Structure formats: C-alpha cells, structure tokens
Amino acid sequence: xxxxxxRRLSLFFFTMVLLSILSFSxxxxxxxxxxxxxxGEVNASPERLAILADQYKTNGSILxxxxxxxxxxxNGNLGLSLSSKLPNSSEIANxxxxxxxxxxxxxxxxxxxxxxxxxxxxxxxxxxxxxxILSFAIIxxxxxxxxxxxxxxLIFSIQLGWFPSAGNISLLFEIKxxxxxxxxxxLFSSSPYKWQAFTNALTHIILPASVIALAPAxxxxxxxxxAMMEVLDTSYIQAxxxxxxxxxxxxxxxxxxxxxxxxxxxxxxxxxxxxxxAMITEVIFSWPGLGRWLIVSIYQRDYTAIQSGxxxxxxxxxxxxxxxxxxxAALNPLARDN
Amino acid sequence: MKLKDIFNTLIKQTLxxxxxxxxxxxxxxxxxxxxxxxxxxxxxxxxxxFNPQLVTSGTTIDATSKQLYxxxxxxxxxxxxxxxxxAKSWHITRDEKxxxxxxxxxxxxxxxxxxxxxxxxxxxxxxxxxxxxxNKNHPYHFVSGGKYPFFQTVKFKSLVNYVEKINDYTIRFxxxxxxxxxxxxxxxxxxxxxxAEYADFLAxxxxxxxxxxxxxxxxxxxxxxxxxxxxxxxxxxxxxWQHSVQLDQLVFDITPLNTSRLTKLLAKECDVISxxxxxNKIVQHKDFNLDSVTSFNVGYLGFNVTSPPFDNILVRKAIxxxxxxxxxxxxxxxxxxxxxKSLLPxxxxxxxxxxxxxxxxxxxxxxLMKIAGFSExxxxxxxxxxxxxxxxxxxxxxxxxIQQDLKHIGIKVNIISYxxxxxxRRLSLGEHDAVLLGWxxxxxxxxxxxxxxxxxxxxxxxGNRTFWCNKEYDKLLAKALATTNLKQRKEYYxxxxxxxxxxxxxxxxxxxxxxxxxxxxxxxxxxxxxGGIDFSNATKVEKVPQKQTSIKxxxxxxxxxxxxx
Numbered sequence: 056x057x058x059x060x061x062r063r064l065s066l067f068f069f070t071m072v073l074l075s076i077l078s079f080s081x082x083x084x085x086x087x088x089x090x091x092x093x094x095g096e097v098n099a100s101p102e103r104l105a106i107l108a109d110q111y112k113t114n115g116s117i118l119x120x121x122x123x124x125x126x127x128x129x130n131g132n133l134g135l136s137l138s139s140k141l142p143n144s145s146e147i148a149n150x151x152x153x154x155x156x157x158x159x160x161x162x163x164x165x166x167x168x169x170x171x172x173x174x175x176x177x178x179x180x181x182x183x184x185x186x187x188i189l190s191f192a193i194i195x196x197x198x199x200x201x202x203x204x205x206x207x208x209l210i211f212s213i214q215l216g217w218f219p220s221a222g223n224i225s226l227l228f229e230i231k232x233x234x235x236x237x238x239x240x241x242l243f244s245s246s247p248y249k250w251q252a253f254t255n256a257l258t259h260i261i262l263p264a265s266v267i268a269l270a271p272a273x274x275x276x277x278x279x280x281x282a283m284m285e286v287l288d289t290s291y292i293q294a295x296x297x298x299x300x301x302x303x304x305x306x307x308x309x310x311x312x313x314x315x316x317x318x319x320x321x322x323x324x325x326x327x328x329x330x331x332x333a334m335i336t337e338v339i340f341s342w343p344g345l346g347r348w349l350i351v352s353i354y355q356r357d358y359t360a361i362q363s364g365x366x367x368x369x370x371x372x373x374x375x376x377x378x379x380x381x382x383x384a385a386l387n388p389l390a391r392d393n
Numbered sequence: 394m395k396l397k398d399i400f401n402t403l404i405k406q407t408l409x410x411x412x413x414x415x416x417x418x419x420x421x422x423x424x425x426x427x428x429x430x431x432x433x434x435x436x437x438x439x440x441x442x443f444n445p446q447l448v449t450s451g452t453t454i455d456a457t458s459k460q461l462y463x464x465x466x467x468x469x470x471x472x473x474x475x476x477x478x479x480a481k482s483w484h485i486t487r488d489e490k491x492x493x494x495x496x497x498x499x500x501x502x503x504x505x506x507x508x509x510x511x512x513x514x515x516x517x518x519x520x521x522x523x524x525x526x527x528n529k530n531h532p533y534h535f536v537s538g539g540k541y542p543f544f545q546t547v548k549f550k551s552l553v554n555y556v557e558k559i560n561d562y563t564i565r566f567x568x569x570x571x572x573x574x575x576x577x578x579x580x581x582x583x584x585x586x587x588x589a590e591y592a593d594f595l596a597x598x599x600x601x602x603x604x605x606x607x608x609x610x611x612x613x614x615x616x617x618x619x620x621x622x623x624x625x626x627x628x629x630x631x632x633x634w635q636h637s638v639q640l641d642q643l644v645f646d647i648t649p650l651n652t653s654r655l656t657k658l659l660a661k662e663c664d665v666i667s668x669x670x671x672x673n674k675i676v677q678h679k680d681f682n683l684d685s686v687t688s689f690n691v692g693y694l695g696f697n698v699t700s701p702p703f704d705n706i707l708v709r710k711a712i713x714x715x716x717x718x719x720x721x722x723x724x725x726x727x728x729x730x731x732x733x734k735s736l737l738p739x740x741x742x743x744x745x746x747x748x749x750x751x752x753x754x755x756x757x758x759x760x761l762m763k764i765a766g767f768s769e770x771x772x773x774x775x776x777x778x779x780x781x782x783x784x785x786x787x788x789x790x791x792x793x794x795i796q797q798d799l800k801h802i803g804i805k806v807n808i809i810s811y812x813x814x815x816x817x818r819r820l821s822l823g824e825h826d827a828v829l830l831g832w833x834x835x836x837x838x839x840x841x842x843x844x845x846x847x848x849x850x851x852x853x854x855x856g857n858r859t860f861w862c863n864k865e866y867d868k869l870l871a872k873a874l875a876t877t878n879l880k881q882r883k884e885y886y887x888x889x890x891x892x893x894x895x896x897x898x899x900x901x902x903x904x905x906x907x908x909x910x911x912x913x914x915x916x917x918x919x920x921x922x923x924g925g926i927d928f929s930n931a932t933k934v935e936k937v938p939q940k941q942t943s944i945k946x947x948x949x950x951x952x953x954x955x956x957x958x
Binding site for chain 1 (some may be wrong): 427428431433563617618622623624626642644646653656657659660661693805811812815816
C-alpha cells in the first residue's frame with residue numbers, strides 16, 4: 056500500500072508541476088503585457104507596477120519568475136480578473152462549490168439510474184429488457200448535451216411549467232453564502248422561508264443535473280452490465296449455484312458487491328467527463344458555477360481568469376481521480392500491486 | 394435477510410422524505426406572501442456604479458436613479474412639465490440667473506445595514522451633491538474617477554457660478570448666464586441628491602469609495618445586496634416620503650441574453666423583463682402583457698473620424714448610401730421604429746422637416762468611393778454593442794446586415810463585440826473604426842441630443858464616440874441655449890443639423906419605442922418616457938381579472954413644447 060501511495064503522490068506532484076508550467080506559460084502566450092496578464096491589474100500606477108514586478112520577479116530569469124508565480128499561488132493570490140477587477144481566488148471560491156454541487160448531484164443521479172439498469176440488463180442478458188436498456192443507453196449517449204438542455208427547458212419549463220429554467224434558487228429567497236453549497240447554506244440560514252427555499256433549490260437542480268447525468272448514466276449502464284456479466288461467469292458464482300443458493304441470494308449477496316467494486320474506478324474516470332458536460336449545462340441553465348464563469352471569461356478575453364480557472368478546475372479533477380484511485384485500492388487489494 | 398431489510402428501510406425513508414417535501418411545497422401560504430410582495434425584474438446588464446451622477450449608461454440609470462434616489466424637481470408624466478419633488482417650490486429671478494429652491498422638510502434617507510442617518514434631508518445634502526460635481530477641490534470630487542459625463546457635456550461647471558445655502562431648507566443656484574435647459578437638466582435622472590451626513594461618516598472611516606458602491610438615497614427602495622453579473626436586491630424604504638411603497642422586495646435578475654429573458658418570463662421566473670423579443674408571442678399569450686412607451690431616442694452608426702479612412706467625408710457618405718436602412722428597420726426593429734432622417738426624433742419641437750432622405754444607391758456609393766481613392770475597398774472594424782437597447786434591439790444582427798451591404802462596395806467588415814463595461818471602456822479609448830450605438834434622451838429638451846452626442850466637450854466624457862469636433866456646430870448650440878425664444882432656438886438647431894448632415898460623423902438609423910413585457914399580475918406604470926424605469930408604483934395582485942389584448946402605450950409624449958419653456 057505504501058508503494059502505491061508513493062507512486063500516486065509522485066504522479067500527483069509531477070502532473071501539478073506540468074499544469075502550473077502550462078498555466079504560467081499562458082501569460083506569455085496571451086497578447087499584452089506579461090505583468091498585467093499575471094496580476095490582472097490593468098490600471099495600476101507606476102509605483103504599483105514596480106511592486107508587482109518585484110512580486111513576480113518579471114526582470115529575473117524564467118525559472119525565477121516561475122518560482123515566484125508558484126509562491127503567489129500558494130499565498131492564495133491568483134491575480135485580479137481583467138473584467139470584474141475582483142480577485143480570482145475569491146471568485147473561484149464562490150463559484151466552485153456550485154459546480155461541485157451540480158456535478159455531484161448529476162453523478163448521484165447517473166449512478167442510481169445507470170448501475171441498477173446495467174445490472175438488470177446483465178441479469179436478463181439477451182432478453183427483450185436487455186435490448187431495451189442497451190438501446191436506451193446508445194440513444195442517451197448520442198444526444199448532445201446542449202440540445203438536450205434546451206429541449207428539457209422547452210418542455211418542462213416553458214410548456215409544462217414544472218421546473219424553473221435558470222439559476223440555482225429563486226432570487227427572492229435571501230440565502231447568505233457561507234459554504235457556497237446551496238443546500239448546506241439553506242440548512243444553515245435563518246430565513247423564515249427555509250423549507251420553501253429548500254424545495255425551490257431542489258426544483259432548480261433537477262433539470263440541469265438530469266441533463267448532465269444522462270451521458271454518464273448510459274456509460275454506467277454499459278460498464279455495470281459488462282461487470283455484472285463477468286462476475287456471473289466466474290467460478291464462485293457457479294459454485295454458489297451448485298450449492299443450491301436461490302437466485303436472489305446469489306445476486307444480492309455475491310454478484311452485486313463484486314460488480315460494484317469494479318465500478319468505483321470508472322466512476323472516478325467519468326467525473327472529468329461530467330465536469331465538461333457541467334460547464335456547457337451551466338451556460339444553458341445560467342448556473343452560477345465555475346464553468347459558466349470560465350466560458351464567459353473566454354468570451355471576454357479575461358486572461359487572468361482563464362488562467363486561474365483552468366488551473367483550479369484541472370487540479371480539482373485530478374484530485375478527484377487520485378481520491379477514487381485510493382478508494383478503489385482500499386476496496387480491492389488486487390489493484391495495489393499494479 | 395439483512396440486505397433486504399436495509400433496502401426496505403431505505404425505500405421507506407426516501408418515500409417519507411419525498412412526501413414530506415411535497416407537503417412542504419403544498420403549504421403555499423408563506424410562499425405566496427413572498428411572491429406577491431416581491432418583484433423580479435430581469436434586466437439586461439450590470440450597472441457600473443450606484444451613483445447616476447457618474448454615468449450616462451441606460452442600464453445603470455434603470456437600476457439606480459428612480460429606485461434609490463430623488464431629484465430636486467421632476468417631470469410630470471402627463472405633459473413633461475417640471476413638477477416639484479424634493480424641492481416643493483422654486484423661484485427664478487427676472488434675469489434668469491438666480492434660481493432658489495425651497496426644500497421639503499420630511500424627506501428621510503435610507504436606513505440600511507451600513508448606515509443609519511440621524512437627520513432628515515436638508516440644504517447641506519443638496520449643497521454636497523452639486524458641489525461634488527462642481528468643485529475640483531471638494532473631498533469627494535475625485536472619488537470614483539472625477540468624471541461626471543452628463544454634467545460635463547452640458548457644461549454645468551461653466552454654467553453654475555456657485556450654489557449657496559440660504560437656510561436649512563432653502564438653496565440657491567447662481568448662474569453665469571441664462572440657460573434655457575437648466576431646470577430640465579436638474580430634473581433628469583443624473584441630478585440626484587446624496588446624503589452629506591453619510592459622506593462625513595465615510596470620510597471619518599476613510600472609506601469614501603463606498604458612497605458610490607453602497608448608496609444612501611431618499612428613493613422608494615434601498616440597496617440590500619448586489620453581486621456583479623448576477624443580481625441586485627432592493628428592500629422597500631419604509632419611510633419613503635412620497636407614498637408608501639407596495640413591494641417588500643425588488644430584485645434585478647441580471648440576464649444579458651434576450652432569449653434567456655424571454656424563457657424566464659415564459660417560465661414565470663421573472664415578473665417583468667426589459668427589452669423583450671418575440672413581441673407577437675407575448676401579445677398572444679393570455680398571461681403576459683407587452684408595454685411600450687414612445688421614448689426619445691436615436692440609434693446610429695458612428696464613425697471614429699480620427700481613424701483613417703473615416704476622416705474622409707466621402708467615405709462616410711459612400712457608406713451612408715451603401716446601406717439599406719429600410720431593411721434594417723424591417724428586420725431589426727420588426728417595423729416598430731421610425732427610419733431616422735436626422736438626429737432629432739420627429740416628435741421633438743425642434744425638428745424641422747427639411748432634411749433630405751438618404752438615398753440607397755450602390756452606384757452613388759461606388760462613385761464616391763472612387764473619388765475618395767478607395768475603389769479597391771478596405772477592411773474595417775465595426776463594433777456592435779453586446780446588449781439590447783430600445784434604440785438598437787440587436788446590434789450584432791444589424792452589424793451582420795451592414796456587413797453584407799458593405800461587401801457590395803468592396804468594404805470588408807469585421808464585427809467586434811465585448812462585454813458591455815469592457816466595450817464602453819475600449820470605445821472611450823477610440824479603438825474602433827465605426828460603432829453601432831445610440832442615445833436615449835434624459836429630458837425633453839432638444840439640446841440633449843446635440844450636446845451629449847456630438848459636441849467637442851463630449852469627446853472627453855462618454856457621449857461623443859465619433860471624436861468629431863466642429864467649432865461652428867458648438868457655437869450654434871451655445872447660441873441656442875442662451876436664448877429662450879423658441880423660434881430662434883429652432884433655427885439654430887436646424888443649422889446645426891445641416892452641419893451634421895454635411896459632415897456625417899454619424900448616420901442616424903432609427904427612432905424607436907421602448908418595450909417591456911410583464912406577467913399580468915404586475916400592475917402600475919414602470920416605463921417612463923424619459924430616462925430610467927420606475928418601480929415605486931408597481932404592485933402585484935394575486936390573480937388577474939382579464940387580459941388586455943392589444944399593445945397599449947402607457948404614456949405618450951404629447952407636447953414637448955410646453956416643458957421647454
């Protein structure tokens with residue numbers, strides 16, 4: 056386990072170094088002054104510019120500059136946004152939780168729909184229900200997320216009026232931002248309309264989360280199906296059968312558990328995909344998250360925001376990967392030796 | 394079976410939670426009260442500041458002026474004449490150089506989380522509000538940049554000699570020369586009254602910039618919360634001096650995309666939306682109303698005359714003949730606007746009907762290009778504003794039409810757009826070749842079109858993005874302001890218009906109506922013929938009796954003549 060941990064940590068370290076080098080070099084690739092691209096202070100006075108030049112050591116060698124860039128990041132300084140003039144770090148801290156909240160909800164929906172359906176398909180292998188689930192998976196996987204987003208807004212928001220089309224809560228509810236996670240903030244808030252706010256937030260998250268969930272859910276269906284089929288073919292299941300265990304005993308006690316372990320790893324891998332879908336969905340549903348902010352920044356050529364947004368988002372995805380790797384290794388001793 | 398039990402409990406608990414939540418949702422009493430006492434307005438952009446003295450942008454004025462503040466005097470919604478507001482009456486001396494205002498004694502400033510006033514409004518507050526603009530040595534003059542674009546363009550500094558406090562509730566303006574638009578300027582959305590007590594409080598805490606970002610005014614609403622690009626939350630001012638305010642909460646939901654605004658209206662997430670698209674759809678729907686008001690505005694194509702080849706009059710003229718403006722009216726404005734013949738809308742008293750109509754003729758355009766020495770054509774950057782205004786509901790689409798038209802005379806057009814605040818900032822640096830922009834009048838006086846848009850002084854503030862400067866034109870405007878003789882003023886303005894037509898620093902495109910759409914549970918007049926919107930009289934009812942089927946103008950600009958003396 057120690058070797059496994061060390062190997063993961065070194066991978067983590069070198070990936071982070073590469074990511075930060077990429078992020079740092081962007082300020083050279085973007086047009087304009089390097090110091091402004093790094094700090095985001097457009098209208099700085101000459102004195103202020105001198106201070107900034109000293110902070111980032113822009114007169115020093117490239118290596119020195121890079122080291123000081125890293126130091127600034129570790130001090131929590133990601134520069135100012137060129138368009139809003141607010142510190143990127145606080146903007147990201149405000150927005151990232153909303154993206155995590157949306158992605159997690161989507162992941163939960165995808166898991167609770169995809170995995171059971173996959174198992175059912177495997178259990179009823181080569182029967183009508185299997186074909187039905189598989190074709191659903193293929194259709195679901197081929198629908199583009201932006202089209203689906205607009206389609207569900209048209210049906211469920213405009214025509215039926217069941218769900219709202221934008222944002223994560225009605226603006227009428229005044230929820231103070233503590234953690235950035237809307238549901239937690241609502242629970243902590245002292246608003247007299249707490250429970251209405253909670254149901255309101257729930258109706259807001261259902262559409263975007265379901266839209267994001269569709270593609271990963273179909274991936275889960277196929278993965279769960281093949282994992283289950285593999286398990287059902289193994290000799291210990293055959294042995295259990297010959298011992299005379301009932302079908303449901305075999306499935307619940309042995310097959311599901313073993314198939315689920317195989318799934319853990321894939322769930323982590325799907326997360327990167329999911330965040331990409333979430334970025335597009337955030338734009339369609341005006342979700343106040345990091346993805347939408349990043350896309351708006353690209354449109355506005357807000358270089359500092361693009362730089363720090365990319366850095367934070369990719370580190371986040373990478374950390375999730377590492378964590379799922381650890382969980383998988385903890386659950387499955389076989390994986391630790393690879 | 395162990396696992397089965399766990400499954401069963403899980404299912405039971407989930408069902409319980411779902412049912413419980415549904416019961417919560419069924420308990421609509423509380424929710425209804427929050428919905429009927431609050432109003433969500435979906436606006437098109439983020440305000441730059443909360444002090445209207447500092448801007449001319451309509452988005453900012455909409456969000457701040459009539460919601461947060463009051464002025465000394467205002468316009469009557471009936472006939473645009475000047476009516477009392479904070480000043481209950483006023484007196485003008487015979488030589489028109491001394492104007493005395495008598496203030497109300499019952500006007501209270503906002504009580505907010507960040508400031509609690511201890512006294513009512515008095516002459517000190519008025520003195521503070523105007524001296525901040527007039528006096529370069531005033532401690533607050535350079536807070537937030539020291540630019541007061543509206544006041545700079547109307548040359549407020551050279552007009553007002555001094556402002557003087559006679560007693561606690563009397564204030565006097567001494568003018569250097571008579572000016573026929575002085576009172577109308579004081580009644581505009583820009584001339585708001587700030588709190589001097591708050592300014593002192595901030596100065597003590599060394600936090601002067603708060604005066605423009607955390608506003609304290611006397612208006613019907615006070616600021617509760619603001620997040621740039623996201624929302625503005627206002628609370629009711631319980632102590633509003635004019636009347637009691639019906640709404641508890643007013644929320645501006647900042648939604649720059651016009652399709653998103655329409656979606657939010659149809660999904661009933663917004664009660665009122667600004668600048669709606671798909672007018673027919675809204676009119677046909679039984680739950681929504683479309684409001685319109687004849688507003689005083691002009692949408693135009695402006696050239697940066699300092700950027701070659703647009704310093705050449707012939708090039709500007711060639712472009713004016715190469716664009717099919719009637720098609721723009723049909724497509725962009727859905728025929729709901731008037732093709733502009735000049736800068737001034739026809740409903741203005743100063744309008745004279747002798748300006749010839751522009752001819753759409755490619756032949757003429759090509760020959761002009763040839764004379765100018767550009768028979769091969771050239772490439773230009775056309776800037777299209779990113780937000781919708783009534784004078785230009787879709788600048789990007791308009792830019793594309795112009796791009797097509799200009800291709801015929803060999804001009805290749807690159808369309809450029811930024812987020813609104815960035816757009817304005819870069820525009821003021823003169824980075825553009827040509828720009829699609831417009832102007833909404835702040836008051837009925839015709840000077841409000843001439844001075845802010847094309848005078849030399851406006852080049853350095855925010856109005857004149859063409860950077861055109863003509864001494865003769867400026868002289869005519871000054872002469873027109875110095876007299877109160879309507880006939881004479883009209884003649885001066887006609888001459889000024891002739892100069893603009895000759896030199897063509899900008900091509901006027903359209904005079905349009907301003908629209909807004911609302912759910913029909915929202916009552917009260919919100920759109921105003923001049924300047925920003927006003928929510929002080931808006932209310933919400935539970936259920937709506939019946940639907941008005943036609944587009945009904947809320948107010949009409951009837952006679953402009955009366956208000957301009």
